[in-house]
Amino acid sequence: MLLEGFQVKRALKEDSAAIKKIVEDLDLSYKGFEVSDFFVGKLDGKIVAIARVQAFDDILFLTCVGVIEKYQGRGIAKAFLEKLTAIHKDKDIYLNTVIPEFFQKLGFHSLDLLDPSLSELVKTLPPKKLFNCEECFPERCRFMVKRGEK
Numbered sequence: 001m002l003l004e005g006f007q008v009k010r011a012l013k014e015d016s017a018a019i020k021k022i023v024e025d026l027d028l029s030y031k032g033f034e035v036s037d038f039f040v041g042k043l044d045g046k047i048v049a050i051a052r053v054q055a056f057d058d059i060l061f062l063t064c065v066g067v068i069e070k071y072q073g074r075g076i077a078k079a080f081l082e083k084l085t086a087i088h089k090d091k092d093i094y095l096n097t098v099i100p101e102f103f104q105k106l107g108f109h110s111l112d113l114l115d116p117s118l119s120e121l122v123k124t125l126p127p128k129k130l131f132n133c134e135e136c137f138p139e140r141c142r143f144m145v146k147r148g149e150k
């Protein structure tokens, strides 16, 4: 699928309404809204994809990934997240998701937070409630990472 003219940009203040509409339409829960945390994917100037990248000290967390329904299934999320992860390629990017198969295709892999070797990381992670995870499907939720280039 050709995605000519597809652009990935950090969101601007004037993108707020379009981002909030996508969040609402796709039922993507979030707490707080800082437009500067968002990136947008634009096709022919129209915002069709969104994602939020929040920094917590040295940790990056990816949330609120969504593509407008009628644009889904065309490779937009793949193109969008490939660009987004390339922009942040020096850092590890973490996320919680109920669709790990999708993120696996983009180079993320699951981590088991009970693994003793991750105890230091666990101490530094932002609390799950920040992401409304408790209102989601905890039994299906996977914690994943895409490692940065060191």
Ligand SMILES: CC(C)(COP(=O)(O)OP(=O)(O)OC[C@H]1O[C@@H](n2cnc3c(N)ncnc32)[C@H](O)[C@@H]1OP(=O)(O)O)[C@@H](O)C(=O)NCCC(=O)NCCS
Pocket: 026, 028, 064, 065, 066, 067, 068, 071, 072, 073, 074, 075, 076, 077, 078, 079, 096, 097, 098, 099, 101, 102, 105
């Ligand atoms: C999930 C979502 C972002 C995918 O967007 P999209 O633009 O349709 O995805 P793409 O077309 O780029 O798909 C890329 C690949 O992922 C696969 N894929 C897409 N959605 C998937 C899903 N829900 N589960 C597993 N795999 C999925 C595609 O089949 C494709 O595979 P391929 O490369 O082998 O052909 C979109 O469906 C969406 O916004 N859903 C609602 C919000 C949501 O669930 N966000 C994630 C919250 S953690």
